[in-house]
Amino acid sequence: MSWSSYVKDVTSILDDKVKRLGIERTVNHYEEDIVKILGEYPETLELAKEVRKIREEALDKNAYLVDRLESKCKKVGIDFYYAKSPSDVLRYIGDLIGGGKTVVKSKSMVSEEVGLRKYLEDLGTEVWETDLGEFILQLADDTPMHIVTPSIHYSKERVAEIFSRKFGKRFDPNDVEGMVRFFSSFMRRKYFESDFGIIGSNSLGVEEPASLLIHNEGNITLTYNTPDKIVVLTDIFKLVPSVKDSIKIALVTSRYAGYRIAGYYDVIFYKSLVERGKDVHLVLLDGGRKKILEEREFTEAALCIKCGACMYKCTVYQLIGGVFGGPAYPSGIGTIIASFLHGVENLVPSLYTCLLDGRCVEACPIDIDIPSMIVKLRAYYISRASSRYNG
Numbered sequence: 001m002s003w004s005s006y007v008k009d010v011t012s013i014l015d016d017k018v019k020r021l022g023i024e025r026t027v028n029h030y031e032e033d034i035v036k037i038l039g040e041y042p043e044t045l046e047l048a049k050e051v052r053k054i055r056e057e058a059l060d061k062n063a064y065l066v067d068r069l070e071s072k073c074k075k076v077g078i079d080f081y082y083a084k085s086p087s088d089v090l091r092y093i094g095d096l097i098g099g100g101k102t103v104v105k106s107k108s109m110v111s112e113e114v115g116l117r118k119y120l121e122d123l124g125t126e127v128w129e130t131d132l133g134e135f136i137l138q139l140a141d142d143t144p145m146h147i148v149t150p151s152i153h154y155s156k157e158r159v160a161e162i163f164s165r166k167f168g169k170r171f172d173p174n175d176v177e178g179m180v181r182f183f184s185s186f187m188r189r190k191y192f193e194s195d196f197g198i199i200g201s202n203s204l205g206v207e208e209p210a211s212l213l214i215h216n217e218g219n220i221t222l223t224y225n226t227p228d229k230i231v232v233l234t235d236i237f238k239l240v241p242s243v244k245d246s247i248k249i250a251l252v253t254s255r256y257a258g259y260r261i262a263g264y265y266d267v268i269f270y271k272s273l274v275e276r277g278k279d280v281h282l283v284l285l286d287g288g289r290k291k292i293l294e295e296r297e298f299t300e301a302a303l304c305i306k307c308g309a310c311m312y313k314c315t316v317y318q319l320i321g322g323v324f325g326g327p328a329y330p331s332g333i334g335t336i337i338a339s340f341l342h343g344v345e346n347l348v349p350s351l352y353t354c355l356l357d358g359r360c361v362e363a364c365p366i367d368i369d370i371p372s373m374i375v376k377l378r379a380y381y382i383s384r385a386s387s388r389y390n391g
């Protein structure tokens with residue numbers, strides 16, 4: 001992103017009082033919740049240390065886990081596709097689904113990264129976001145600002161305005177329950193009309209291949225149970241040896257995401273989907289992630305379990321939300337990851353917006369040293385830019 005469009009985006013969000021109010025409400029809410037939750041479940045701190053170890057070991061043998069997953073998937077009868085790039089993902093899923101279909105899709109940052117919904121819509125397929133936050137963004141033609149709470153920047157007043165405009169009847173902003181009820185009954189029809197369900201993974205156990213998904217609305221359970229054809233779209237960093245590892249990660253992720261206990265923790269064994277007659281396709285994206293594993297001084301970024309805690313605590317994020325960071329992956333950690341996915345040159349404004357104040361490290365269950373990597377990335381960018389300048 002160029003400095004001029006970055007400044008334009010920053011100015012626009014600073015001027016948008018409703019979006020700022022939405023961010024402020026969620027951030028304040030989160031701060032109070034997380035203190036209470038960690039007070040009630042102090043053992044989460046020890047579990048987080050264990051999770052860091054699990055993630056470190058899994059990343060050390062990432063190539064082995066990818067190969068192992070491929071052979072395990074073949075054994076249980078599901079199609080495995082390793083996508084080197086976002087365009088590989090789009091080509092594979094586009095060929096599989098084609099036009100004229102109905103797709104229900106759960107929240108997935110990988111799908112945001114590759115622009116999957118738009119791609120399928122351009123092919124003439126109807127795609128519905130089943131997560132309420134993502135559904136709001138779909139109606140508003142906007143992008144997520146947070147990895148756990150994607151529509152953090154939307155107040156109930158703005159949601160009522162969007163629903164009223166899109167569905168041609170008046171919604172009361174103070175009747176949040178009424179809007180949720182409307183959304184649920186609207187989506188229920190879509191689940192039963194759908195040809196394909198697309199889900200992601202918070203974590204993926206390899207030995208008995210299974211995705212673990214955390215959610216609060218019950219939407220994911222319907223997304224993989226109702227249609228006959230299922231696509232699991234995820235990335236290589238999500239692999240861990242076992243489902244037991246995934247469960248530990250899920251517990252830490254949800255507590256640091258601000259939930260005492262999430263509404264649902266679905267462990268989806270691929271074998272059981274196949275046994276129930278489902279046609280299952282697993283698409284595993286690299287998309288530049290292998291480079292993070294090769295550049296040892298940045299590998300720590302790959303330990304991220306996407307709980308979103310650092311974002312709520314970040315001084316810059318509290319002001320400008322997801323304008324700070326990379327596309328699909330906001331804030332400091334998002335800036336680092338996106339530098340590898342999209343090229344460091346495209347993340348320069350965010351790289352230099354970071355205050356390096358370390359509030360993100362204090363918030364992070366995995367103790368990821370985000371500021372140090374930001375400093376290294378700045379140096380890396382300067383050395384690349386000056387070597388280009390010097391010919």
Ligand code: SF4
Binds near residue numbers: 303333366
């Ligand atoms: S960097 Fe840490 S706090 Fe931020 S999303 Fe990742 S694991 Fe959570």
